[in-house]
Amino acid sequence: MIFGIAAIVPALFFVVGVIRDRRRIGNAVWLGVTLVFLLLWLLFRASAYGGWTAVVVGYGFLALLLGLGFVLPTALIANGVLMLKREGFRPANLLSLLAGLAIFGVVYAFGFATAHTGPVVDAVIGSLLIVAAYVAFLFVSLLLYSIVYGSIGRRTGFDAVVVLGAGLMGDRVPPLLASRLDRGIHLYRREVESGRTPLLVVSGGQGPDEKVSEAAAMRDYLLRRDVPDDLIVLEDRATTTEQNLQYSAKLLDERGWSGRAVAVTNNFHVFRAAVLARRLRLRMQIIGAPTAWYFLPSAFLREFAALLTHNPITHTVTCGLLVAAHVVLTLR
Known part of the structure; x- marks a missing residue:
């Protein structure tokens, strides 16, 4: 009983944190603490009831330990x-x-x-x-x-779509970056269908092993998919995620833009990009694109x-x- 009651406190902190700002790392910690207390509550409830309940929970816990100790590291x-x-x-x-x-x-x-x-x-x-x-x-x-x-979080109603860069293969867009661009195009076309004309900001500088800047390659990718050139904004200096967000926001400010923006990256990178956006005090949501499972x-x-x-x-x-x-x- 005590663990069930104890779980309520971090759960409340989690809910309040999400409502205030979904981009806080503390939200993840409160979620984890809540789940730990709920797991302890489940184990103690099972031991109190005994019988088949305790057996099922016991074997489930044993399977979890075996999975974490042997199956997970092997995988x-x-x-x-x-x-x-x-x-x-x-x-x-x-x-x-x-x-x-x-x-x-x-x-x-x-x-x-x-x-x-x-x-x-x-x-x-x-x-x-x-x-x-x-x-x-x-x-x-x-x-x-x-x-x-x-x-x-929101999935529509954006006035600017920022696509964060990733490494090129010479001057070609690899699958990882292509998935971000495809998601950006999807968001752009959905806004066009609803009557908006959002800007598409492509952000990424040129690495030592890249023939062109990531932004230039991304722009060519968008043009080949019928995105109007006058709606594409190039940010070709950034070399980190923080710079991607910061420089892109600055370009939008310089154009007098003051609407709602969304940044697109791969799904594994979403939360860290959101944390960085919060630290930069940017009112920018982050949306993820699919990634190959093995990656x-x-x-x-x-x-x-x-x-x-x-x-x-x-x-x-x-x-x-x-x-x-x-x-x-x-x-x-």
Whole structure:
């Protein structure tokens, strides 16, 4: 009963946070805390009832642990190998492989701790598990809230559509960027059908291995799909997501535009782009475009790592306090 009541408090903070501003990282944390309390409530209710209820919940919890400990890391390692084959050897493409190996490492550490008990071993292994649990909690919370954020909010009524750039293949638009442009075109045509003539801002500078700027290649892509040239605005200086948003908003301001804007990126990138837009004080919604399934694990891990860097002190202090409390209780 107490866990069910306790879940109400973070749930209220979550609802209020979403109403005030959907782009807050805190919303993801409150969602995660709510789900943890609900899970604890479910487990205690099952143990109280006993019988088949306890058996079903117990086996379900065991299946969850086995999935997290063995199925998930195996799938991540397989995805990492696939990423290397299809996308080439780059640090970003190693993330799912490394994550899978790290989970197996945590499982091994837990097994080692159960076989070699002692104050020092318990303190060290326990600290490792606490950090792993904290990171896992944040990852699941941010992943779930990213899905929630991408599923709610306005879908029409935009006066400008900003398409965020991504890497080119020489001077060609790759599938990842094409999906963003196609979603931008879809939004543009829907607004035209309703009587609006929104601007389409294409944002992206030129990388060292690119023959033209991303914005120029994106403009050509739009022209080949019958988007009027006078409605396309080029922003060809940005090299980061923050610059994409900031420079695009500045171009719209310089044109005297003051309507409602939406930025388009891939679905895995939506929430981080929204967090950046909030930090820049931009009234801009973010909408996601589909992404190839095999690309998602590494992409979400990369976005998660980037979101962690937004509050490094908070995460470091929190982990430090949790580990310190565990060490004191273990070694006293």
